[in-house]
Amino acid sequence: MVRQAQAPTVSDPGYYSAAMSYHEWKRESTLSSVLFNPHLPYSKPRGALAAFLWRRRVWLEVTFALSMLEPWEKILIMLVLYATFIFLAIGAVLYLPHHIAFLQSRAAYYLFGVSPSASSSLAADAFSADSFHDRLKNAASWGLNASLANVNSLGSSIMAMGWGSSSSDL
Structure with a gap:
């Protein structure tokens, strides 16, 4: 007589539950x-x-x-x-669409030197350039000229305010 092997018994009652079932x-x-x-x-x-x-x-x-x-x-x-x-x-x-528009206006200011609210002929000239290379060339030349003009006018504006005046106090 051949003895059959019995299936092992599992002591865990949750073993046959739905979470562990095949x-x-x-x-x-x-x-x-x-x-x-x-x-x-x-x-x-x-x-x-x-x-x-x-x-x-x-x-x-x-x-x-x-x-x-x-x-x-x-x-x-x-x-x-x-x-x-x-x-x-x-x-x-x-928020991101507003921030992208803000970044675009700041990039235009840094590249072309004009704020979005300013409507000068220089801004029209800078934006009506034919190619991207021309735009960069116009922006770089205007930025250098404007920077030199700002440095020259900075000293005169500081001297015009005067030291110790009410307009120079923060």
């Missing part, structure tokens, strides 16, 4: 489970965006050892990270 391990993960489930799915999702975000989440969980945390701690950390990302996205959408 079906849970083979389950197809979705974008929502990658983003919002406290337990990271085992398998990579099929979608390109979901797979990218899954890789980022695996990187985040491995780097900061989030698998060692309780589910409520993991949810708290994910909420802080999502809030930070949302605030950065809102800032980029609302």
